[in-house]
């Protein structure tokens with residue numbers, strides 16, 4: 305029986321552990337914090353728990369459109385923080401149970417390599433030496449903090465400090481306009497903070513379709529969010545009133561709190577990768593299409609590889625590693641077909657090829673688009689902003705990609721994700737009779 309050692313119990317590590325154990329491997333999982341990883345403790349679950357509250361507030365604020373007179377009332381930050389940790393704990397408890405039921409040995413401690421087939425784990429009771437046949441490194445990442453920022457956890461924050469603030473900040477300055485930055489803009493705006501976002505490029509979500517970014521920017525402006533465009537933060541100072549963010553063009557943005565959301569760095573420095581002969585680039589572990597490192601018996605997955613940093617991707621990598629390890633046929637992940645979402649309101653979700661990307665690559669595509677303003681369910685529920693865009697191959701009609709901006713886009717995109725995954729043709733989408741009235745009708749309409 306092969307002995308697989310997994311260091312890091314986030315989405316990548318836990319998915320690999322359960323899949324490998326179910327296929328007859330002996331699995332030892334080393335985790336220094338909680339099972340479920342950063343995804344459960346600081347990232348996906350807590351941020352989306354806050355988003356759930358924010359979206360509920362949004363809907364109460366918009367209830368007047370539906371003839372309901374209501375006030376959102378006050379958010380109690382302590383109750384919100386308690387809900388976040390309760391949800392994280394309950395998901396972690398289910399994972400602990402699942403791992404236990406599959407016979408995965410869980411060791412609480414910090415792992416590092418001492419040889420090509422040996423690791424040591426620092427536990428509360430001492431050091432444990434573990435010999436393994438195969439290993440998986442899935443230690444994740446942590447928020448990037450530039451040298452000009454000193455995080456104090458009170459006023460100058462990373463995303464990890466955002467979940468148990470004693471008060472709802474009066475004025476939050478968000479630095480960074482990628483997915484995480486804009487999600488926190490939406491959260492704090494809805495919770496009642498005044499919000500300013502410092503955007504280093506000329507648009508928020510700098511790597512996305514400008515048409516998509518424009519919808520979100522317009523929504524932010526309507527909500528009263530201040531956008532400081534084309535300004536790179538280069539210092540954050542504590543002041544008597546709160547914080548001031550100094551930008552490279554001399555602009556100074558003042559607020560009560562500042563939140564840094566400028567990416568992450570791999571959590572691999574203390575692993576002693578050299579002891580196991582594992583190659584890396586500034587801490588990001590180099591892997592092939594099957595997640596195999598420079599050592600053929602050692603895999604790496606998730607954020608520590610610098611591939612697409614998503615929990616969904618990390619889990620899929622973990623599952624495929626377990627299949628590869630036991631000799632099952634494995635199809636490498638096609639990263640161009642990964643579904644992605646931005647959990648703002650409206651939400652943004654996309655899969656596959658974007659028309660802007662096709663234009664950059666000189667590819668001929670057919671792009672069709674319908675606004676949600678033409679969708680009966682959207683109109684009657686008061687969700688009229690946004691659109692659905694479908695990109696297909698003009699020669700074969702195969703759906704190559706799609707983007708949805710609107711309420712529940714992260715759920716609706718599933719239809720397009722499946723279409724892209726299994727090469728559905730636009731005419732097959734069009735012929736699918738969906739529920740009426742439903743938001744999903746916009747997808748089949750957009751495919752016409």
Ligand SMILES: Cc1cc2nc3c(=O)[nH]c(=O)nc-3n(C[C@H](O)[C@H](O)[C@H](O)COP(=O)(O)OP(=O)(O)OC[C@H]3O[C@@H](n4cnc5c(N)ncnc54)[C@H](O)[C@@H]3O)c2cc1C
Nearest residue numbers: 312314315316336341342343347415444606607613614615
């Ligand atoms: C604010 C925020 C929100 C996000 N929201 C989403 C989202 O909605 N959807 C989505 O798909 N992605 C989201 N992400 C990204 C997602 O959280 C990561 O891609 C995902 O957590 C990566 O999983 P992982 O398994 O690589 O590592 P992690 O989840 O980081 O887990 C790694 C684990 O390894 C452990 N570890 C590290 N070093 C050692 C060691 N030496 N010994 C033992 N254990 C160790 C850590 O304690 C940790 O538990 C978000 C990210 C952020 C920052």
